Amino acid sequence: MTSPADQSAVHGDRPGGGPAESAPETVDAAAAAAEADSAGRSTGRSDEHGDPAEETVAEPVEYTVAPDPAREVDLARVLTELRDHVDQVRLVLEVPGVEEARAAQAEIRRQLDDYVLPRIRGKSAPMLVVLGGSTGAGKSTLVNTLVGARVSATGVLRPTTSSPILVCHPDHADWFLKGPLLPDMGRVPGPAPDAIAGDQLVVIGSDRLPEGLALLDSPDFDSVFEDHFEFATKLMAASDLWLCVTTAARYADAQVWQMLQRAKEQGATIGVVLSRVPQGAGAEVVDHFAEMLDEHGVGDARRFTIPETRIENSRLPEETVEEIRAWLLELAESPARRTKVIRDTFGGVLDSFRVRVPELAKHVEAQAEVRTVLREEVEAAYAAALAELDEATRNGSLLRGEVLARWQDFAGTGDLLRALRVQRGRSGHRGGRKGRRNPARLRALKAALRSGLESLIMSAAEHAAEDVLNRWRAHPAGGQILAGPADGLSGVSPELPRRVGRAVSSWQDHVLELVRTEGVTKRTVAKLVTFDEEALSIVLMIGLLGYGTADVSVEGGTSAVPQRLLKALFGAESLRGMSAKARADLRSRIGMLFDEEAIRYGQALDAAEIPDETAAVRLYQATHKLEVAR
Structure with missing residues (x-):
């Protein structure tokens, strides 16, 4: 049985029979006790061995001094923000140290929820x-x-x-x-x-x-x-x-x-x-x-x-x-001691965040770096595909099969020459044309050129998609993403053929517009010849895509026809300018197509909730704000 003296002690009865003091206590209230100690108002002293059990802390004279309400509210707000930022972290990639990082994240979040924020709200x-x-x-x-x-x-x-x-x-x-x-x-x-x-x-x-x-x-x-x-x-x-x-x-x-x-x-x-x-x-x-x-x-x-x-x-x-x-009773019944324990623990927890939160941010940075690597692999794959297309549109590989047959049909049957209108006499009156050109051959050539360019772009896009998958499979984190619900990452997107067709058609229209607005013929030629703008735009495309550059001659047969004709009509400098603009426009359109294709992989990274660099920055900023608020 407990003795009356023990029962009195456990009950916490104070001298005079009154109940234990329940003055408003806060985490900051112990500062008053600390200030009293430093000012020499404490009557307690440690023994010669420094045994804390023998130390006596005097009650502060003004224990009920309230803390600064604005500071308390600001600290609670900063800690709530920290808790939200920690909670938003997603360490989804199985990289070295991730299990320890996840445990550390859970501990920080739990301690904020279970102790830090409740202790601010439950000061007494x-x-x-x-x-x-x-x-x-x-x-x-x-x-x-x-x-x-x-x-x-x-x-x-x-x-x-x-x-x-x-x-x-x-x-x-x-x-x-x-x-x-x-x-x-x-x-x-x-x-x-x-x-x-x-x-x-x-x-x-x-x-x-x-x-x-x-x-x-x-x-x-x-x-x-x-x-x-x-x-x-x-x-x-x-x-x-x-x-x-x-x-x-x-x-x-x-x-x-x-x-x-x-x-x-x-x-x-x-x-x-x-x-x-x-x-x-x-x-x-x-x-x-x-x-x-x-x-x-x-x-x-x-x-x-x-x-x-x-x-x-x-x-x-x-x-x-x-x-x-x-x-325990000494700590519990002494407001100064009790508050000092609470303040020391509360401050110790906040002190620990100086290390624990930045350490978590480093793990977030590691995940973000992997995300960057995977994103760069996508960019590298499509950059390689774009370089492949550049080469294919410069080495004449497009002028094969159907495109070559249609070009030979158009140029060899005289339709190309008939597209030029020759002036006769010095009076400026145009003479008649020798025969009539067949517009069906021009349309067939234009369609074949468009189809060949579309096939070239689709093939490069398919190679890029396959390259991305191979690159990701070679990376542990990429394999993890592909093993998840990464729908639509195999092959090109279903809507790409439609977008490619629209882009190529728009590019052909752009080349035609270049011929109309910038195709200024040499004065000596203009006195004698006018030309069909649509036919000449097709010749310019053949010169760009079938022979590498439209201003470099290729000797032999009809291969020299586009270059000689274009240079004769526009001159080397004007032709070089139009060719550069047409090629840059085509490359830009293909680049946008590939960017749209690459978006799928970025969406897969987003869907996997891999953090980016901003998540780590928010943690660092929250740690700094906490130090300022304290």
């Missing part, structure tokens, strides 16, 4: 002490002993605690049941039966705890159930003070130190309890445990030991927990 909420530890360490027994009643299940069956049990003063039970802390966990009021399955937070009100303190018994972090580990880490990140409980037999386990390291990195205030310390060899175990704490960088954690002893009614003997009880 009690200090939350979360007891975490390995299986069978005695967390539940310790909670029951500190509360003075069996509130958490104990037993030989492991794990015993399936759901977290939170015990607080009755006046704060409603806040923990309905407040913002751990928003995605279900809440049920206690008392709790021996076993509750699922992620339910069981909230139990007990007037044996002071108003400034809440204890939470979390599931074992080394449980055989994977979700218990997730709960344990989640609750650790949401605590104002994390009390790690381990045993003399298991304190060297790797997972104990991993959890302590994680708590340190996440900014938690840490205490450690070494339980079940055997008689006789206990000092050696305690000393070794202390050495390991120092080696792992958590030597400043407050340490407690509980000897191997009997357990009755799921509770330890009162004398074994007196030191732990006194420390």
